[in-house]
Each structure stands twice: as structure tokens, then as C-alpha cells.
Amino acid sequence: MTIVGNGSPQGVQITPRLPRRLTPGREPSDWIFHGLATTVGLSVLAVTGAIGLFLGYQSIPTLRHYGWHFFTQSNWLPELNQIGIAAVLVGTAEVALIAMFVSFPLALMFALFITDYAPPRIKSWLVSAVDLMAAVPSIIYGLWGFFLLQPHAIDVARWLSQYLGWLPIFHVDTDPNAAVWQQSSYTGSAFIAGLAVSMMAIPLACAVMRAVFDQAPLGEREAAMALGGTRFGVARTVVLPFAKGGIIGGTMLALGRALGETAAVLIIISPEYLIKARILEAGTQTISALIAANFGDATTSQLSALLTAGFVLFLITLTVNTCAAVVIRRSRSGASTDI
Amino acid sequence: MTTATDEALIQSTADGQIMSGWSERAPSPRGGARLEAIEVSAWFGQTQVLDDVSLSMPPATVTALIGPSGCGKSTFLRILNRMHESVPGAQLAGEVRLNGEDIYAPGQRVTRARKRIGMVFQKPNPFPAMSIADNVTSGLALTNIRISRGDRRGLVEDCLNRAGLWREVKDRLGAPGSVLSGGQQQRLCIARALAVEPEVLLMDEPCSALDPTSTRRIEETIAELSSQVTIVIVTHNMQQAHRVSQQAALFLADERAPGGIVECGPTEQLFSNPVDPRTADYVDGRFG
Numbered sequence A: 001m002t003i004v005g006n007g008s009p010q011g012v013q014i015t016p017r018l019p020r021r022l023t024p025g026r027e028p029s030d031w032i033f034h035g036l037a038t039t040v041g042l043s044v045l046a047v048t049g050a051i052g053l054f055l056g057y058q059s060i061p062t063l064r065h066y067g068w069h070f071f072t073q074s075n076w077l078p079e080l081n082q083i084g085i086a087a088v089l090v091g092t093a094e095v096a097l098i099a100m101f102v103s104f105p106l107a108l109m110f111a112l113f114i115t116d117y118a119p120p121r122i123k124s125w126l127v128s129a130v131d132l133m134a135a136v137p138s139i140i141y142g143l144w145g146f147f148l149l150q151p152h153a154i155d156v157a158r159w160l161s162q163y164l165g166w167l168p169i170f171h172v173d174t175d176p177n178a179a180v181w182q183q184s185s186y187t188g189s190a191f192i193a194g195l196a197v198s199m200m201a202i203p204l205a206c207a208v209m210r211a212v213f214d215q216a217p218l219g220e221r222e223a224a225m226a227l228g229g230t231r232f233g234v235a236r237t238v239v240l241p242f243a244k245g246g247i248i249g250g251t252m253l254a255l256g257r258a259l260g261e262t263a264a265v266l267i268i269i270s271p272e273y274l275i276k277a278r279i280l281e282a283g284t285q286t287i288s289a290l291i292a293a294n295f296g297d298a299t300t301s302q303l304s305a306l307l308t309a310g311f312v313l314f315l316i317t318l319t320v321n322t323c324a325a326v327v328i329r330r331s332r333s334g335a336s337t338d339i
Numbered sequence B: 001m002t003t004a005t006d007e008a009l010i011q012s013t014a015d016g017q018i019m020s021g022w023s024e025r026a027p028s029p030r031g032g033a034r035l036e037a038i039e040v041s042a043w044f045g046q047t048q049v050l051d052d053v054s055l056s057m058p059p060a061t062v063t064a065l066i067g068p069s070g071c072g073k074s075t076f077l078r079i080l081n082r083m084h085e086s087v088p089g090a091q092l093a094g095e096v097r098l099n100g101e102d103i104y105a106p107g108q109r110v111t112r113a114r115k116r117i118g119m120v121f122q123k124p125n126p127f128p129a130m131s132i133a134d135n136v137t138s139g140l141a142l143t144n145i146r147i148s149r150g151d152r153r154g155l156v157e158d159c160l161n162r163a164g165l166w167r168e169v170k171d172r173l174g175a176p177g178s179v180l181s182g183g184q185q186q187r188l189c190i191a192r193a194l195a196v197e198p199e200v201l202l203m204d205e206p207c208s209a210l211d212p213t214s215t216r217r218i219e220e221t222i223a224e225l226s227s228q229v230t231i232v233i234v235t236h237n238m239q240q241a242h243r244v245s246q247q248a249a250l251f252l253a254d255e256r257a258p259g260g261i262v263e264c265g266p267t268e269q270l271f272s273n274p275v276d277p278r279t280a281d282y283v284d285g286r287f288g
């Protein structure tokens, strides 16, 4: 495009007008920080990528040898050359889903309590309490689950199987009404492991939800209050719709955590390689617990099989966490009332 | 502006062809309630921001609160519908009487007080994810008032009409509230406040974020509403106060002293013949 120049009033000088090149004005200290941040960011990506590549590479021999059977076989009997992750995949999903089922409502209610109900004075205390929950090592939750929770949880499990046993997932292969009931039929189940894992999922989900609830615009909150809304009304009309993305994202982050939880699950479950829906019944196995339990005395080929299982878990959690990140990021935009 | 068609529209709805169901449901006496602030003082933490403010706001009257920034007009307005107490550390003394009943008396429900005394904020705050129609009826959902489908449509039209927005949005009632312009959003907020049938409507600088055209629309709206509800409006704009209100109160706060009412009375008198010299200075724009 050409534009009439404005050099002199008479001169009808025609010059092509080009944009000047703009260099972002960075100070030297900005450059140093920029460089550092980029390096750190890239190395995090590189490490994650390297882990994925390493696991993928290690999986090749196993996948060559077993092919699709690796995903359909449920036994894990290296001595008999029967190796597959069908049962542990199901077990992993069951434990994680039970954990989510328990932790989701609790995390949601607790986060809402912190942001919308608790008196301001105790708000910071509650936040610290949840953060503290996240800081407890998972092995402690495992021990707690095994020694303190399990003796009571089996009563709940028995009660569930008594009244809802006609549903396949609550069925237990023993007589729940027997005068002397078979306690060992109810211990070490996916249900109890899921309960322990939920304790680790709650703080994670709660922290994300709380952060998003706190960002709900004050203007909209006040609008709902000024219309005569109760606290619950404000939560329902303003906070929860605003935080939809954060709720989903936080839950998925917690799901990623639950899928990979090892120590607590290892302590609680009685290992069993069987595809089954009966979550209250003794015996299950998850990928991470399988790896932890068999890593020590594995031969080279068994090690490769374990790493392949690890690779599958890596891919699943990576997918879940990426989805969570995308959902959380999307939810922030366009949700406020700015005009 | 096409005021003539506006009039016709309002007339036709007042005849009640479309909103018949709704008008049967509306028992509250139009004209509003008397609101009285009696010796109100307010604090944020240790800081006192209002001292001993008394003001009577009669029904079917527009009361304008004027005064420089920071003298406690918003605080006073928020005390009138119990929004003040939602701020952590906020305290108050005195009484606010709605038709003689102290809304702060023990046993008075805060949600009920807020429902009866509606509020429009400085910054338009429609619920962005809700449709325009849902925004209008959101107050009913919030206060658990059930309403039939047909009544709901009538109510939406009635309230949007009273807020002077119906003509502009009648073809897109399902669009989200956030697609409207600032002035339209503010009128949507007025419609939303009207839907719960408040007896008093408080407005905190409702036009300060708006362009002159939207401002004029809202002033027209206020004029139309003034026969139906008691209106209290905070404004920085002297001409606006002059145009819309029948009664005015000037707030001032001295250096580090809490704010209070310097003079209050009929708007005409306050502007043309003030008693206090500070009022004369303020309305003439000599300070503030």
C-alpha cells in the first residue's frame, strides 16, 4: 500500500510506508530471568518426555512377545509365561473411581464451606488443615487405612452387601447374614483401598476448587445476595456455575493422583489377579501396587513387563492430567462480567 | 428517541393482554414503602465512616444522595438493605425501619430484608452464564418462589418493560446476559431487581459506567418507576440528581472524621436555596 507522504506541503512525494520493527523492551535482568525460566520450563518438559521415551523403549520387547494378549490376559504369572494387565487395569480403575466417588462430594462441600460459609477468622485455619492433609505421606494413609479404617469399613461393606448385594458391584461371595460372618471376605478390597486413596485425593481436589471458588466475581455474589439469596443460593447461582471448569479440572487432577497411588494401596489390598466388579470383596490389584510388589525380585523380562505396565499407567495419567489442565484453563476465560 | 412507541408498548402491557396471569399474582401495593434510617453509624474495623445519620425516604419518592467520594454514601446505601454486614469487620449502630419495622431487629431475616429492598450496583452485574430471561427471574429462583411457565413469560416482559429494555431484547431473550451493552446490562439488573417486587429500590451510581444515551434511558426508567417503588439513588452528577429526584441529601466527611448528612430536603430547595454554606459550595461545584 502507498500513502501520500507528508514531507512538504507542495511535494507530492509517494513513499511506501513500512512498519518499523519493534523489539520488545527487555532490561538485562529480564533477559536473565527469561533465560532461566525458559531453561527450567524446557527441562521439565525434557524430563517428562525422557521418562515417556524410556518407558516406551523398555516396553518394546514385552509388547513384541505378548502382543495384544498383554492387554487381555488377566493373570500375572511370569513362571507360566502368562502376563497381562487386564485385571490390574480394572482394579486400578475401581480403586480410583471409588476414591473419586468418596472424595468428590467431600472436597466440593469442604471447599464451598471454606469460601462461602466459614467465618473469616477460621478460614485460613481450614485452608492450612487441608494443606496439611496433602502433606501427610501416603504410607501413613496406608497404615491408617489398614489398622484404623479397615476394622470399621468392613462393617459398612457387610451392611452394603446385605442390603445391596443383589447389585453385582456390592455382591460378596459369602453369606452376609451368617451369625459368625466371614470378616476376611471383606478385608483388602478395592473399597477399602479406595477409601484410603480418597483421603489423598480430597486435599488436591479441594485446593483447586477452593482457589476457583474464591475467584467468583464479588459483583455477581453481591447481586445474588441483594436479591435475597441465601448462602446456598449464592453458591448455586454464582459460585458453582462460575467454577464448573475448576471443579472438573480439580477432580481430574485428583483422579490422576488416585490412579497412581502406590504405598497405601499396597499396604491395604490382598493381591488378586481377577477381573471382577465385586468391589467389596477381598482381593484386587492396581498397576502401581503390582509394580511395587514385584519390582524387587524381577528377572529382566519380568522387569520389562512391569515397565510396560508402568508405561500404560503413565499414558493414562498423562491424558487425565492434560485434560484437567485444558478444562481448568478454558474455564477462566469469558466467565466474568467485565464489560 | 421513539418515546411515543415506548408509551404505546407500556400502555398495551398495562392493559394486561399478555401479562394477565402475572398481574393477578402481584398483590404488593405499588408505590413502595417508607424507609427510615435512624441515627445510623458505621464502622469498618476500627474506622468509623458514618456518624449519626438519620434520613426518611418516603414512598413514591426518589431520594438522591450526593457528596464527594469516600464520604460514606455507598456504605449508607448498603446499610439500608443489610449488604453492609457482608463485609468482614463491618459494624453498625442505629436502626433502619421499613414501614416502621426495624430490619435489624432480632428475628428479622436478612434474606427477607434484601428481597424487600432491592439494589442496583455501580457496575452492572448480570449473571453472565444465564439467559436474559433467566436473569430477570433469577431473584425468584434465589428466594424459592415458584412460578408457572405462562406467568414467568408475563413477568419477564413486565419487568423488562418497566426497566425500559423490552423493546431491545424481546427477540433474544435466550441470549446470555453478558452479550448486552453496559447500559443494557444495567437495565437488565434493574429488571432483575424489580422481578422480586421490592418495596424500595436502592441504586448506587447506576450510570457512572455508562454513556450519555444509556444514562438518559435509565433516568427515564427511574422516572417511570418512581410512582411504583421508593427509590434511593447515589449519584455524582448534580444535574442527574436535579432531574430525577424529589428529595436530596448531601453527605460530607471531614478530614479523618466520619461522614454524615450536612443538609437534606426537597431537591429544588437544596439546589436553589441551600441553608448550609457547604451545600451551596458543593452544588455549585466549588469543592468535592
Ligand SMILES: Nc1ncnc2c1ncn2[C@@H]1O[C@H](COP(=O)(O)OP(=O)(O)O)[C@@H](O)[C@H]1O
Pocket (backbone or CB within 6 Å): B044, B049, B068, B069, B070, B071, B072, B073, B074, B075, B076, B087
Ligand atoms: N470494605 C471496606 N473496608 C474498609 N473501608 C471501607 C470499605 N468500603 C469503604 N470503606 C471506607 O469507607 C469510607 C466510605 O466509603 P464509601 O461508602 O464507599 O464512600 P462513597 O460511596 O461515598 O464514595 C471510605 O473512606 C472508604 O475508604
Ligand SMILES: [Mg+2]
Pocket (backbone or CB within 6 Å): B073, B074, B075, B204
Ligand atoms: Mg460509592
